[in-house]
Amino acid sequence: MIRLTTQRQIILEELAKVKTHPTASELYDMVRKRLPRIGLGTVYRNLELMAENGMILKLEVGGTQKRFDATTEDHYHIRCSRCGRVDDIDIPVIDSLVESAAKSTDYQILGHHVEFTGICPDCQKKPKPGLQ
């Protein structure tokens, strides 16, 4: 396992603190409140490294930025199509999907993910500006 430096520990703590799934730069802003001299590159490098080591999850969701998740158990997500925010959806994971997909493809299937899109509570309250 990798060494738990101060920077890594604080990145991990800040990620675990929130239920939404922040981007690297959102996390950078959060971590900087506690470690003002940390570099954005350090945040990227360590998120990548921790994802490789199974300590966190790198979400391959739609949108322009990657997002990270301190919960590594398999679960589904919903993404706000206005602001890009991502939350968990608490419905059972359907393992049988992989089996039925396997019958209709020559790929060697590794996993699956369900992503819902919608409008988050915050954006519903706002007067519907042009899409962000």
Add this chain to the structure above:
Amino acid sequence: MIRLTTQRQIILEELAKVKTHPTASELYDMVRKRLPRIGLGTVYRNLELMAENGMILKLEVGGTQKRFDATTEDHYHIRCSRCGRVDDIDIPVIDSLVESAAKSTDYQILGHHVEFTGICPDCQKKPKPGLQ
């Protein structure tokens, strides 16, 4: 509906020609064989425009690049985790997923997408180099 310029028509034709779902720059390379002076910006601009008009689908899948699909009916995809290639998966769309998700979120749900990950036939044949 939007005007069907030469550029738009050829982009559409080239997109319809392939079953995988190309990125903007892959499409640019394909289109350039027929229209050597077309600009990459034109490809991006028109893909975006045609997606807005429901003529094609912009796939919000994982990976670093957006991908496009000439088939606008709802269906699921599989992405190769080595080369990024995306293909269709021919299993029935589960509309009830949206209903069960609606019970566990405050989002206003607009839709859903299932994305499988795996190794495509081509990459299975290759001697497993470092991830691409």
Add this chain to the structure above:
DNA sequence: TGAGATATGAGAATGATTATTTTATAGTAC
């Protein structure tokens, strides 16, 4: 035909991410 609207091509600008280089810090052997 010609005015106004719309689209294109070329290239600059932006935003996210990754790579590189230098400096600092931690771990280890003596």
Add this chain to the structure above:
DNA sequence: GTACTATAAAATAATCATTCTCATATCTCA
């Protein structure tokens, strides 16, 4: 505890995908 080595961090440059800007070209239709 000091010197040596490995690893990580900070700063910054480079890259990649995408969007924007603007001058020119092409349509549309009165």
